[in-house]
Every structure is written in C-alpha cells, then in structure tokens.
Amino acid sequence: MNDFFASIGFEHFSQNLSRYGIKIGIALLVVVVGFWFAARLANFSRRALERASVDVTLALFLRNIIYGILIALLIVQAMGVAGIPTAPFVAALGAAGLAIGLALNSSLSNLAWGVLLILFRPFRVGDFVLIGGVEGTVQSVNLMHTYLVMPDNREAVVPNAKVGGDAIINYNRRGTRRFEIKVGIGYGDDIGKAMDTVRQLFAADPRILKDPAPGVWTEALGDSAVNLVIRGWTATADLWETQTSLLRSVKEHFDASGITIPFPQSEIRVVSQPGPAEASAHPLMPSPQAPK
Structure with missing residues (x-):
C-alpha cells in the first residue's frame, strides 16, 4: 500500500514539475524574444526621431526610455506566463517609482524642461540670450542644464527648470x-x-x-x-x-x-542783505538799538 501511495505522489510531483517546467521554458522564451524585440523597436524609434531632425541627445534619451518601459512590461508578462503572481511586483514597481520621483523632484523637473527645450528650441547654440536672469551666448544644452558663456568669458550653468520657468529673451532669433x-x-x-x-x-x-x-x-x-x-x-x-x-x-x-551739446546747468541767485548803515537810512527799516 505504501508503495502504491508513493507511486501516486511521485507521479503527481512529476506532472507538476513537467507542467511548471513547460511554463518556465515558455517564460524564458518570451524573455529572450522580448529582449530582442524591445531592442529592435527602441533602435527603430531612435532612427525615426533622428530622421525627424530631433536632437541626438533627446533621441537617445527617448530610445532608452522606450526600451526601459518595454523591458518592464516584458518582465511582468514573463512572470504571468510562468504562473508567478504579478500584482505584488507591479505594486512594488509603482512604490519604487513614486519614491524615486519624490527624491529626484528637482532633477526630474530639470529633465522634463530639458526635453521640452531640445524639442521646441526657443534658442540654439550660438544665440545670445537672457535666461534665468543670466545673459550670455548659448554654448550647449543637455537634458539637465544649459551652458552659457557670459560677455566677460565666464561660464554660467543654468538648470533647465529655471530656464523654462522664466522669460526667455533671444537677441539673435530675428536676425x-x-x-x-x-x-x-x-x-x-x-x-x-x-x-x-x-x-x-x-x-x-x-x-x-x-x-x-x-x-x-x-x-x-x-x-x-x-x-x-x-x-x-x-x-x-x-x-x-x-x-x-x-x-x-x-x-x-x-x-x-557748431551745434552744442550742453552740460547740465543750474542757475543760482545770490540775494544780498543790507548793512546797518543802509538799514538805518531806509524809512521802513527799524534802526538798530544801541546796546545797554
């Protein structure tokens, strides 16, 4: 009898192992094919952006963002195929993303404005601009900062969030x-x-x-x-x-x-006061009293 139950348990274990083995094999196949497909799609998007005259730095950044999103979705999909519950993993990713977003609030703001500045191009390299209260010639723009060379040859590094959050005066745009x-x-x-x-x-x-x-x-x-x-x-x-x-x-x-450029001028009048002899001779002026 023991041998009988043992044979049943072994058979059940073998069936479960076979079933889970197939799921894991399919999940690994999904991961391999998914990584290849994600890389191809991300590279295709980068080439499309560059053909659309998007800045190389921005095109590379967006390519990496697309690739990261596809990989995250791929991992979730592979876990579901393998029979692993995905809800805790998705919740953990959301919590991690929120924590990172709060910790890097200012950096993410610079990053977002950097993307917008590169995309809409309110100024270009070589333009003389007033941004963030700083005047200078634009030397370079990346995803986090804008670099200016000031008229006295000092270099100013302006955060992109400050650039985008203030007025931008471009002295070269109109020609x-x-x-x-x-x-x-x-x-x-x-x-x-x-x-x-x-x-x-x-x-x-x-x-x-x-x-x-x-x-x-x-x-x-x-x-x-x-x-x-x-x-x-x-x-x-x-x-x-x-x-x-x-x-x-x-x-x-x-x-x-013979046309003059005058200096600032002021007119001063001096009024003199009469002396004692003049005051006594004047009929309307009281005569001075002798000291006692």
Missing part, C-alpha cells in the same frame, strides 16, 4: 536689432540742422538698415537741453559697433557744425 541713442542740443541751436546732420550719418553708414527706416525725433524739452532720440536697425552682429560708431560721429559732426 536684426534696434539701437537707440539719446543726445541733447542747446536751446539756441537749430533743431532742423541737427536732425539733418544725423540723417546724413544714417546714409553714410551701410550697416544701418534702410528697412525699417532709421529716424531722429525730438523727445523732450529738458532742463538745459532739447533732447533728441535716434533709432535705427542693424544686423545683430553689427549692433554694438554701429551704435558706438554713430555716437562718436554725432559728437564730431555736431562740433563741426
């Missing part, structure tokens, strides 16, 4: 920029002559664009001068040289034409 110069002339000078002199300087400098047309206007009547405002457009690369050159030319031509 042209407007300069503005303010200068005062004397009240006795000819305003029309001063304006004509400035217009001649516009025509003499090829860096000043004709469209939009430059101009000079009377801005205000100041305390000691008639204030003129001079505006013109140049290519972005020519702005500084053109503005400083025009300012010097205005000064030199005004001097040659």
Whole structure:
C-alpha cells in the first residue's frame, strides 16, 4: 500500500514539475524574444526621431526610455506566463517609482524642461540670450542644464527648470536689432540742422538698415537741453559697433557744425542783505538799538 501511495505522489510531483517546467521554458522564451524585440523597436524609434531632425541627445534619451518601459512590461508578462503572481511586483514597481520621483523632484523637473527645450528650441547654440536672469551666448544644452558663456568669458550653468520657468529673451532669433541713442542740443541751436546732420550719418553708414527706416525725433524739452532720440536697425552682429560708431560721429559732426551739446546747468541767485548803515537810512527799516 505504501508503495502504491508513493507511486501516486511521485507521479503527481512529476506532472507538476513537467507542467511548471513547460511554463518556465515558455517564460524564458518570451524573455529572450522580448529582449530582442524591445531592442529592435527602441533602435527603430531612435532612427525615426533622428530622421525627424530631433536632437541626438533627446533621441537617445527617448530610445532608452522606450526600451526601459518595454523591458518592464516584458518582465511582468514573463512572470504571468510562468504562473508567478504579478500584482505584488507591479505594486512594488509603482512604490519604487513614486519614491524615486519624490527624491529626484528637482532633477526630474530639470529633465522634463530639458526635453521640452531640445524639442521646441526657443534658442540654439550660438544665440545670445537672457535666461534665468543670466545673459550670455548659448554654448550647449543637455537634458539637465544649459551652458552659457557670459560677455566677460565666464561660464554660467543654468538648470533647465529655471530656464523654462522664466522669460526667455533671444537677441539673435530675428536676425536684426534696434539701437537707440539719446543726445541733447542747446536751446539756441537749430533743431532742423541737427536732425539733418544725423540723417546724413544714417546714409553714410551701410550697416544701418534702410528697412525699417532709421529716424531722429525730438523727445523732450529738458532742463538745459532739447533732447533728441535716434533709432535705427542693424544686423545683430553689427549692433554694438554701429551704435558706438554713430555716437562718436554725432559728437564730431555736431562740433563741426557748431551745434552744442550742453552740460547740465543750474542757475543760482545770490540775494544780498543790507548793512546797518543802509538799514538805518531806509524809512521802513527799524534802526538798530544801541546796546545797554
């Protein structure tokens, strides 16, 4: 009898082992084929993104994200095929993801903004920008930080979350920029002559664009001068040289034409008080009393 039950138990164990062995074999096959398929699909998505002119860094990052998601789904699927309960594993993955997200909150914010900056490109490498309160030329943009070279050759590393969360001013995007110069002339000078002199300087400098047309206007009547405002457009690369050159030319031509650029002036009046002799002679002034 014992031999009989033993034979039954052994047979039951053999059946279970065979059944679980088949499940495990199928699960391993799913894993092998799944890893191959996930890699192929992830690489295909990367090539598609690069053909769509997406930045190489962003394309590689998205490829790795797609591959990681596919592998996680593959592992869950393989566990289900092998007969292993997947609910605890999925719950553990969710809890781990939440903990990692809370721990890396600022880093994930930088990462998310890095993806958006690379995708929408509000500025490009070589642009002169004001981002996060910092002015400089864009040197590089990665998924976490934007690197700027400031005008004095210092390097600024700005977190992408700060870049995306603030106003972005791109000085190069339009290709042209407007300069503005303010200068005062004397009240006795000819305003029309001063304006004509400035217009001649516009025509003499090829860096000043004709469209939009430059101009000079009377801005205000100041305390000691008639204030003129001079505006013109140049290519972005020519702005500084053109503005400083025009300012010097205005000064030199005004001097040659006899047009004055007055200094700030103040008028002071001194009122003198009469002496004792003058006060006694005046009928309306009381005479000083002699000391006792």
